[in-house]
Amino acid sequence: MSREQLVVQRARKSFQTGKTKPLEYRIHQLKSLHRFVSERRKDIADAVKKDLHKSEHGTELFETLGLENEINLAVEKLAEWAAPRPVEKNLLTISDEVYVQPEPLGVVLIIGAWNYPWAVTLQPLVGAIAAGNAAVIKPSEVSPHSAKAMEELLPLYLDKDLYPVVTGGVSETQELLKHRFDHVFYTGSSAVGRLVMEAAARHLTPVTLELGGKSPCYIDKNCDLAVACRRITWGKFVNCGQTCIAPDYILCEPGIQGRVVEEISKSIKEFYTDNPKSFEDYGRIINQRHFKRVMALMEGSTVVIGGDSDESQCYIAPTVLKDVTAESKVMQEEIFGPVLPIIAVSGVDEAIQFINEREKPLVIYVFSPDNKLIRRVIAETSSGGLLANDCLVHFTVNTLPFGGVGNSGTGCYHGRHSFDRLSHLRSCLIKKLNMEGVNSMRYPPHTASKLGWARFFILRRVNLGRLGSVALLAVLAALAAFVAQRFSQ
Structure with missing residues (x-):
């Protein structure tokens, strides 16, 4: 039996004791996880510094x-999220209890990403814990120092059986995916996402x-270009361009x-000085494989800003390319690096x-x-999210669902959306x-009279809020007695 299989079995066995049910x-x-973040801030920052050359304040x-x-x-909100959720009733169920009861799914697999190795791995864990699940956590091996720190430190704070950390590379992830989970949460590339979904489908596991x-960035010629370009520069080059929602x-x-x-x-000069290479708050490409990939994407394009690089340090300067076309190499895949192409379009029509x-x-x-222009882009395009006049900050609004659509992903999380995504929203109806x-009216023999009454009770829209509950029940009781008398004749 593999290590991964033992971990999954132990998590399921622990979940089945029911210990995660009480709020x-x-x-x-959750409070222990918060304590982990507070007490191990320095360990987290040191690991991210080694992985991505990110500063301590930048990591926080x-x-x-x-x-x-x-x-x-x-x-703060768990009691509210986990409470039964009453729903509107119809005439047939007016005297019954009708509600939605969130319940834990079971054992969740969380496969993290390397570009923000703590945020995108542990934020889904918050939702998993809040929803009452067990969770197997698989940090990315591409950010090895963060993965090692997570493996060593997280079990000092969280239940080791319910929330184990499994490290390793592709083979360990593949081994985990062989086993049945109740949900798989993956952050990363579309290519690997397809493999994850295929593996989960064998167990009918939702993902x-x-x-x-x-992600495109359209700039209207009438906007304040100084402010717009300042915000775009920040959004693009933070974390050396290795951000899934970077322009x-x-x-x-x-x-x-x-x-x-x-x-x-x-x-660029304002944020990173004339020498970004020596500036504390400018990061590095995660490894040489990705360095070579990003450098290759620039081939055939005209560099107007930056372009400097140092393979030994995995350094690529903040770079801007002009006169790029749809056929350019840099437009064939997600860049995921500090390279920003500019494509000329005639206006918003061509941009859309x-x-x-x-x-x-x-x-x-x-x-x-122009608010009308913004509304038009919203109405005539489709994307996981849309942000006007800024970059990245929609990720910080935890009342907004964060996620993609189509090739950019499926499902969403943050705040209550994480809780709902990692819960089963169970339909409950309790009759007397x-x-x-x-x-x-529903029992055989099926007659025209019975069908008429069924149509009345099922299809008739009635504003139940206008009548008091006692008055409504009295009306329905009288109606029920009348219907019963008709059917008994």
């Missing part, structure tokens, strides 16, 4: 701050796939391309057409002072053993 237990584990801002926010919200894609490319009219380049150049001719992206960015006369 008090879930809250205790982009990795653990959002995680703390998710935990705090879950602790959440948080993928990526080429992948710019669409703008030829007349403003020169000004866009100028403003982005100013912002360009976006719609490609796979649905994780997010569309549009910069414009009375008013049997009304039920006579």
Whole structure:
């Protein structure tokens, strides 16, 4: 029996004891996770520094701050989220209990990503714990220092059987996917997402796939280009461009391309100085394989900003490409690096057409002072999310569902959306053993009279809120007695 199989069996056995059902237990584990983040801040930052050359403050801002926010919200709202949810009744069920009861799914597999190795691995864990599940956590082997720290430190705070950490590479992940889970939550590339979904399908296991894609950024010529380019520069080059929701490319009219380049150049110097290579808050490509991949994407394109690189340090300077076409090499796959192509379009019509001719992206960015233009882009395109006049920050709003559509993913999470995604929303109807006369309409023999009454009870829309419950029950009782008398004749 493999190590992975033992871990999964132990998690399931522990879940089946029922220990995760009480909300008090879930809250205790969530608070322990919060304590882990607070007490191990330095260990987390050291690991991310070794993996991605990210500064200590940058790690807190982009990795653990959002995680703390998710935990705090879950602790505060858990009783509300987990409570039975009453639903509207119809005439047939007016005297019954009708509600939705969230219940745990069971054992969840969380496969994390390397670009934000703590945030995108542990935020889904918050939802899994809050919903009362066990969870097997598989951090990405591509960020090895973070994976090792998670494996060593997380079990010091969370239940070791219910929330085990499994490290390793592709073979270990494949071995985990051979076993039955009740949900698989994967963050990463579309190519691997297909393999995860295929493996999960063998067990009819539902999946959440948080993928990526080429997220476009349309700049309207009438917007404040200085502010727009400053925000785009931040969104693109944070974490050395290795962000699933980074603007992948710019669409703008030829007349403003020169000004866009100028403003982005100013912002790069403002954020990262004249020498980003020596600046603490400018990161590195995760490894040499990805370094070579990103460098190859620039072949055949015109560099107007940056372009410097150092393979020994996996360093690529913030880079902007101009006069890029749809056929350019850099437009054939998600860049996932500090390279920003600019594609000339005649206006918003061509921009919308360009976006719609490609796979649905994780997010569309549009910069414009014109609310009608923004609404038009919303109405005529499809994407996981849409953000106007800024970049990335929709990820911080935990009341918004975060996720993709089509090639950019399936399912969503954050806040209550995580809880609901990792729960079974169970339909519950509790009837009483009375008013049997009304039920006579559904029993054989099926007559025209009975069908008429069935149509009345099932299809008639009645505003149940206008009548008091006592008055409504009295009316229904009288109606039931009348129906029963008709059917008994």
